[in-house]
Amino acid sequence: MTYDEFNQFCGSLPVTTHVVQWGNSQVWKVGGKMFAVGGWSRNGMPAFTFKTSDLNYDFLRYKEGYRPAPYLASRGMKWIQQFEGSKELDEELTYYLQESYRIVSLGLTKKKQKELGLNQ
Numbered sequence: 001m002t003y004d005e006f007n008q009f010c011g012s013l014p015v016t017t018h019v020v021q022w023g024n025s026q027v028w029k030v031g032g033k034m035f036a037v038g039g040w041s042r043n044g045m046p047a048f049t050f051k052t053s054d055l056n057y058d059f060l061r062y063k064e065g066y067r068p069a070p071y072l073a074s075r076g077m078k079w080i081q082q083f084e085g086s087k088e089l090d091e092e093l094t095y096y097l098q099e100s101y102r103i104v105s106l107g108l109t110k111k112k113q114k115e116l117g118l119n120q
Contacts, residue, residue, distance in 0.1 A: 001090045003046055006038045009094060013101050015116045031112050035104040036097050041083060048093060049081040050100035056080070060096075065089070 001009075003026055010016055010028040017029045025039030041047035049069045052060060057078040060066040065084035072079035082093055105118045113119050 001046065001048065001085055001093055003038045005090070006036075006046070006048060006097075009097060010036055013098070015118065016101075030101055030105050031108040031116055031118070033104050033108065035100045043083070045083070046085065047081055047083040048085070048097070049079055050096050051103050052078050052080050052096065052100065053103065054078060056096070056099070
């Protein structure tokens with residue numbers, strides 16, 4: 001997945017916002033809470049960071065091409081980074097980005113969810 005494809009996908013999700021921060025990283029939020037980051041690569045290739053469930057975190061942290069997310073996972077948060085991707089893995093990445101969006105949106109207050117029309 002390219003950063004343009006990443007931005008297009010994340011932008012297609014309801015009520016998301018996009019900012020560029022942290023050294024030109026593409027940061028996507030729902031309800032003001034981050035759910036995905038494009039950037040932070042160590043080899044110049046696209047890298048994508050997302051929040052996961054406990055189960056997916058335990059699985060992905062050992063899967064080739066994935067690692068606990070820099071900065072976030074070291075603080076005890078369940079965030080994973082895909083740092084080696086391919087066209088074949090784009091569907092998998094899309095699933096994890098969508099799951100991250102869902103997890104983060106469910107973590108918003110009920111008032112905020114209602115205000116944004118989420119999870120009704």
